[in-house]
Amino acid sequence: MAMEKTFDAGAAEARIYEKWEEAKAFAAGANAKPGAETFSIMIPPPNVTGVLHMGHAFNNTLQDILIRWKRMQGYDTLWQPGTDHAGIATQMVVERELARNQQPSRAELGREAFLEKVWEWKAQSGGTIINQLKRLGASCDWDRTAFTMSGAPGAPADEAGGNFHDAVIKVFVDMYEKGLIYRGKRLVNWDPHFETAISDLEVENIEVAGHMWHFKYPLADGVTYTYVEKDEDGNVVLEEERDYISIATTRPETMLGDGAVAVHPDDERYAPIVGKLCEIPVGPKEHRRLIPIITDEYPDPDFGSGAVKITGAHDFNDYQVAKRAGIPMYRLMDTKGAMRSDGAPYAEEAAKAQAHARGAAFTENEVDAINLVPDDLRGLDRFEARKRVVEQITAEGLAVMTIFFFKQKTAYEIEVSVPLVENKPIMQPFGDRSKVVIEPMLTDQWFVDTAKIVGPALDAVKNGTVKIMPESGEKTYYHWLENIEPWCISRQLWWGHQIPVWFDAEGNQYCAATEAEAQAKAGEGVALTRDPDVLDTWFSSGLWPIGTLGWPEQTEALEKYFPTSVLVTGQDILFFWVARMMMMQLAVVDQIPFHDVYLHGLVRDAKGKKMSKSTGNVIDPLELIEEYGADALRFTNAAMASMGGALKLDTQRIAGYRNFGTKLWNAARFAEMNQCVPSADFDPTSVRQTVNKWIIGETAKARIATDEALTGYRFNDAATGLYAYVWNVVCDWYVEFAKPLLNSEDEAIVAETRATMAWVIDQCLILLHPIMPFITEELWGAISQERATMLVHAPWPTYGTELVDADADREMNWVVGLIESIRSTRAEMHVPAGAKIPMVQLELDEAGKGAWARNAALILKLGRIEALSEAAEAPKGAVTIAVPGGTFCLPLADIIDVAEEKARLEKTLGKLAKEMGGLRGRLNNPKFVASAPEEVVEESRALLAEKEGEEAKLRAALARLAEIG
Structure with missing residues (x-):
């Protein structure tokens, strides 16, 4: 039966894919030669809530190219598919579904009933992205599809994907018993909407219109000092007696949690008051808290006043200063981002804190219990509290004032003082799903002591056992791992692997795979309560390579396909996923998870802009x-x-x-x-x-x-x-x-x-x-x-x-080169496409003559040459064409209007010169290069390069015209 005239992709693709699946064409080991080497790839598991976007389409195309290529080569291949349970995303989707269907909320259902709803949703809608990957042509072994929550309590009996849950719990228990996992208090990104800690990857830093307030912190005990400001040459430009130190802040509500004011150790302006105490200017005056003035390398003497308030429980930079200086950190807000209303009466707690400031000993637990929020601010949303704090400080006259002079018609000046508030853009962190402002928060969480397991992961890349491409990825990898912090692995959610730790009434911890094992450790009759938190999805996906292959069982698949061959993933998760898989696999089974890592960037639109719904440039791969x-x-x-x-x-x-x-x-x-x-x-x-x-x-x-x-x-x-x-x-x-x-x-x-x-x-x-x-x-x-x-x-x-065949290669490439030169010359000279023109052979070696003789008919036909003649010199008005071993020419004087062609080319060149002049002027302007969006600058450079290429072709054409006369 004759072929169809065209390929109907819409009709054919589904039919072809179904045929592949029926034949089990993608099964692990399919088409493998006897004794073949293995080649395996682990799919970066998309969220079970996900739909195919351009990043997925790009990433999975590259993986599919590799796996199809190796499968055809006869390798024993496995492309392992699966999905991630996506804690926050899935919980959010199901809660929205409940609200849309007017069903009881998560809180009304309770944990067990809510998780049943999640599993129901997963069974109905959780396979969407898998089906969409099939439309792309992804040739994964779908019968092996894994899921990071398979085997978890409450999972349906027919849930595919093995028993990933057991692997996750076993690793947690083993690492806990080795002292690699612990519970502690550290600063985390806190999402007040979901009321949970989130990872850096789930935070979007967005530039917004913000404010910088300048406030006075009065010095305690009547202390004053001479404040001296000097210019770059050391000349005194301001000298005055002060009884305060001024700070600037974009978040006045956090002043209540200050533990100190820090200045740079080389900042001479504040040397007289280092070690003194100052007063936080918020709340009833008789109960205000005193904090020390300390030195640290963090403050920049040239930024603002050079003095920085240190709020260790609500700022990541301040947290590091507080740890170095050993100053207390006070958490001011509840899980919803409102000012705390729990704890003892304000006056008592403020007095306790003031005692701490004057040198009384304190413990970490005491600090955690301190609630320093004044009565009138308790329970207020953090942004409402901000307004109140600013109003109170300003009303008391402790806002730094700026002076304006206004010229009046009567020729005298009026001095007006107003609070110094700068309107300035600031980078603000938002939850990528909740879209609310993220609050850095000091909370109790579970952590992996990554410093104890990072060494082998660093060595594996440094000694070449694992190769990261491009090489720039290695530098990023080293930077992150050499400066690694403890990894927060707990989340205050219901959907996920619940942390396998139980507590007794005294707070003692019992870590075990099951409650029965924990009870045995605690002793008969001891009442236990399980930690309600779940594990961060990055913890379970960090075990993806071994967990999908059946570990902790020593399966045939694990033996055959691990370590895997290559990981293809985005450069944005090099630390969050790639590095953690390296650390986890080496810590758990003492093997690397993959040999090669191919990192790619973000897929952008045609102009290089990041795709976003707000910009309206999102492209749907489907x-x-x-x-x-x-x-x-x-x-x-x-x-x-x-x-x-x-x-x-x-x-x-x-x-x-x-x-x-x-x-x-x-x-x-x-x-x-x-x-x-x-x-x-x-x-x-x-x-x-x-x-x-x-x-x-x-x-x-x-x-x-x-x-x-x-x-x-x-x-x-x-x-x-x-x-x-x-x-x-x-x-x-x-x-x-x-x-x-x-x-x-x-x-x-x-x-x-x-x-x-x-x-x-x-x-x-x-x-x-x-x-x-x-x-x-x-x-x-x-x-x-x-x-x-x-x-x-x-x-x-x-x-x-x-x-x-060297002779055939040389001959036919000679023929192709000659025809292309003829066509190029015709196009440059604007020879009518249908016109047949003569060609003259000026000189030609024996190899060229033989090539011409054997292929003359092809050259004449494809070059639209009327006939070939021979001459010792090029006739007047001819354009020469050089080929290996000889020279030809095309007499064009009687075929084209040379003067008209010259005029056309010169006019086009003049227009190009203006366009290039404008582009060069723009690119040579430092302000344009510094302030214009990167994609605009790159577009201008590309356009200039394109114009320069066009100019070169036109000048070559003019030079050819000069040959004609």
């Missing part, structure tokens, strides 16, 4: 698949995947690669119409025709280049190389070169060319299949129904340079 087909999107992803390069997605580029698929389809139809049928007996070394020898050699070069590119994870080189080979070499040159051979009266030549073309088209399909699996699989079946296997399992070629 819509792209609907419009252009999965293959076009996949090829685009591969083509833009340069190592460490910017990932700019342009829909015009996707449309172009769809056209590339059409070009391939048309070449296959041409082969079919010319009865080019694949033959298992075809021997590419047996061909005799120069053209056929040449194309076989070009195919061998393409195979070698593709393997080299994919081995080095240079996906863009593989894609662009195949594009050039298939479109230019095969579909353009070879199809044209083969036509005379296919029309030959010599049956042997016809038969050889048919067999060669069929083989070449097959090789195109094989080499392209990892990148464009759907159209290639469709063509594979359409070309021949006698295949031994589907293309997905076709053997990857191993032929190489032995197929390159």
